[in-house]
Amino acid sequence: MQNYSHLSHLTCTRCHRTYPVTEVRERCDCGGILFAAYDLKAVQRTLGKPDLAARPQTLWRYHELLPIQKESSIVSLHEGMTPLLQLPRVASQFGVPNLLVKDEGRLPSGTFKARGASVGISRAKELGVSGVAIPTNGNAGAAWALYAARAGLPILVVMPTTAPVTPRKECVVSGARVVTINGTIGDAGRVVREAAKRYGWYDVSTFNEPYRLEGKKTMGLEIAEQFGWSVPDVIVYPTGGGAGVVGIYKGLLELQQMGWIGAKMPRFALIQSEGCAPLARAFAKGERETTRWEDPQTIAFGMRVPKPAADYLLLDILYRTNGTVTTVSDAEVQEVRRMVGEWEGFHVCPEGAAGFAGLRRLRKAGWLTGNERVLLVNTGTGLKYIDQIADDAREMDLADLDLEALALPARRA
Secondary structure, X not given: OOOOOOEEEEEEOOOOOEEOOOOOOOOOOOOOOEEEEEOHHHHHHHOOHHHHHOOOOEHHHHHHHOOXXXXXXXXXXXXXXXXXXXXXXXXXXXXXXOEEEEEHHHOHHHEOHHHHHHXXXXXXXXXXXXXXXXXXXXXXXXXXXHHHHHHOOXXXXXXXXXXXXXXXXXXXXXXXXXXXXXXXXXXXXXXXXXXXXXXXXXXXXXXXXXXXXXXXXXXXXXXXXXXXXXXXOEXXXXXXXXXXXXXXXXXXXXXXXXXOOOOOOOEEEEEEEOOEOHHHHHHHOOOOOOOOOOOOOOOOHHHOOOOOOOHHHHHHHHHHOOOEEEEEOHHHHHHHHHHHHHHHOOOEOHHHHHHHHHHHHHHHHOOOOOOOOEEEEEOEEHHHHHHHOOOOOOOOOHHHOXXXXXXXXXXXX
């Protein structure tokens, strides 16, 4: 009987100690982040590229490279392969003609967080945990609450009081226990750790357990498949905690080791907010870890992470791929979000808009020449942050209707 998963063991990214997959683990005893490891030779023997073509286009098509050992353990809301979009006006105006955008806003809950939640909750269910707890700036909590409800698992969600209203309400409607605190995502993490320890829950903070990342990894697997088992020259990613970046890189490494893609890796361009840029500061100094960013402020809430837990992994990815980090202002985020919507009818989230703003900066600075195949990841739908859109709708009294005021501008080229 063919294994549903070829999950082999857990390995520490710092000390390289290994652990069995039969026990509930969070971090390594040394404090390092644990990665799920697979018997890739067994995957090669049992799975071929043509096999994938016949499978449904969901992230579960890659189940041999995912940690769920029984198909019956899967908790899913049909996490479909997200499309690559061409945005010709943006590409032309920004001077990046070979631009594609991977739109993660199509997933359940409206963000890429659904990937990690689906796989993470599925594995938590399979391991028999009694409940989960998560700190969040909004969207991760919304996704995990959704999938916890689907699995019948109780969940505690702790978020800053400044977090967006929409994802908080999503948590509530999914039946989560929601707590808001006056503080940052880091402060929320401390509350979660204390609660999880007291009640024996699974603390699924970003990079605190090994399986959430495996869901994010499927972005890398999809990208390689969508690029005809090759990779783009550059991947632009708006970055807070950085799980999406680490996941994509991990997925591509596994495909390399299986011989499914070549030795080339994309250059990674991470985009941070000027109001919270610990990775940009560390990268500029050539450092291997970040220092905590005091008083983080940005309207792109998913990027409001003062010290990423995986900073050493993210910086290593940048150095290994000849990547870079650039920062953008909230004013640029607002400008570009509106611009992309008006030019292309594409409603991106603030984090996605930050990615576009960073792309524009990198092109102007010459880091991008305009000849590269560039993939930008829009991490969620703009509907998550609809309250940030300035409403300039024109109000008219029917008794005083002025048809001249209804005239439309000329069609854009």
